[in-house]
Amino acid sequence: MNLSLLWIPVTLAAAAAQTGRNATQRRLTEQIGTVGATQVRFLYGFPFALLALAGVRLVSGEGVPAPNATFLLYVLGGAATQILATALMLSAMRERAFSVVTAYTKTEPVQVALFGLVLLGDPLTPPVALAILVATAGVVLMSVKPGTSLTSAGVRPVAAGVAAGAFFALAAIGFRGAILSLPEGSFVIRATTTLAWGLGLQTAILLVWLGLFDRRALLASFAAWRPSLGAGFLGALASQFWFIGFALTTAANVRTLALVEVLMAQAVSHRFMAQTTTRRELVGMALILGGVAFLLLSQH
Template sequence: MNLSLLWIPVTLAAAAAQTGRNATQRRLTEKIGTVGATQVRFLYGFPFALIALAVVRLATSEAVPLPNGTFFLYVLAGAMSQIMATALMLSAMRERAFSVVTAYTKTEPVQVALFGLVLLGDQLTPVIALAILIATLGVIVMSVKPGASLTSSGLRPVLSGVVSGAFFALAAIGFRGAILSLGEGSSLIRATTTLVWGLGLQTAILLIWLGLFDRKALTASFAAWRPSLGAGFLGALASQFWFLGFALTTAANVRTLALVEVLMAQAVSHRFLSQATSRREIIGMVLIVGGVALLLLAQS
């Protein structure tokens, strides 16, 4: 395999794992609330990240990179943004279909491209920019039910989903910046090190928050440890692949290809959540596939 294209299977694996994690967290939201379900991906994912770092360290014999001030700024920004993004996404999922809210959050690639250009200097070719716009248009089309508007079920889930996408975009840029700021080591060791720091910070922040303001949700998350453990594992697995993708290419490339998650979410909605697929959603999915295909052609 051409190693320059390794980010493609890595991103597809991340999207698959994240779809499973989102579905698991959506069910947990009904039991332990939005904040409680938000923190399980971090609290229960952190041990798996530590295991992954230990395995990578033993397998490669590489030293764990030492963090610096720039790394801490980027990883903290990424950690906080991802917490906000996850909470807003789960809140919106309580009011709209799983696949539709996933689509709202996937306005993210355009925002990632802009943030990446401004904050990290990641460049875009005209073809890649067009691919991002086409795929994002597919997300927007897919989000509208036939005969209805984007706000047909109220503005709150729409705004929550779109703002969630913005925070996911900032998280992607923050974590890519953190990975790049670790000057030494392979892409794998730098990505895994960043994952451990990110999940560790997120776990500490949410444990303190819940301990102070929502002990009931914290206790409930411990009681629901079986499904929470599954969500944590899938979250850590997805993040491992996301971070490796960020180490290999621009965040815009990764997050645009990640739009295949919308198609995976649609399959989950249809198979497990008994949510039908409309003709407009099919058109949107075709545009997403077209945009992703154009992106991949631009990389060849």
């Protein structure tokens, strides 16, 4: 069976699940604060990751790959940087529109490509590099509002969004490195094992942090368990697909195609938050679609 293009539908599924999770977390941020909402995706996602791992083992008959030192280093790096990225993204969403902040974080693919080349030796061909630049230009265009000065009160959410993109890039490289470092098993069992380890580490880190420094947020996340459970499920589902994508192709390919999430976020803003789409944003969308299309055409 030819799996060379399986990463495409897998990534699209991940982007759809992540859009739903981001919208759910944004509402939770208003109820329980940024740190509490950040913790929710990991604490409530971890049980679903364990269920996924048990299901994959049952269906495939494979054992869980044993971790090694390289795996643990990569997965811990991915776990820590993803926590920081999520917290920065949710903080920015408290001050700017959902679709705009999502756009800022999606400056990530350029950094993913560079980090992947340097840290993992992932190839970066000229057509793929061009596709990344075109799609990222579309994201930047969408995120710039006519007549808005970035030297005004909008600097902080912009900086937080771009920094979140950088940490998301490092997280993607960390998790792909962890998946590749496992010596045995199919791509599905290696991806799911990495997901379980990643969410387990993230849950432990945040439980300790909140227990020491923000018990109110921790208790609030337990009280808001119903919406938190939905965010955790969508987060685990999205991550499962992301990790399968990372197991199949470079993180740069996955995260560039994932820019379609910006278009999904725009649809969410338009439908549920009564936000209109400007001409500039439409041009940005066209660039994103053009870059993604060029990326797909460059695949062999």
